[in-house]
Amino acid sequence: MSFKRTVPADPEVWRIHNGKLYMFARPVGGTKFDESPEAMIAKA
Known part of the structure; x- marks a missing residue:
């Protein structure tokens, strides 16, 4: 969703951040999330 589409x-x-589960389509999504989770959540 952070790239303006659902997949x-x-x-x-997957990652758990602040008690919430976040799932990704590819490993790169998890890696990007690890770099800046708050920014990616806001973007999504």
Whole structure:
């Protein structure tokens, strides 16, 4: 959603941040999220 579209999530790529589950389509999504989770959440 942070890239202005929804995509199917990969159940192997996820993060928990502040008690919430975030899932990603590809490993790069998790890596980008790790760099700046608050910015990505705001963007989504």
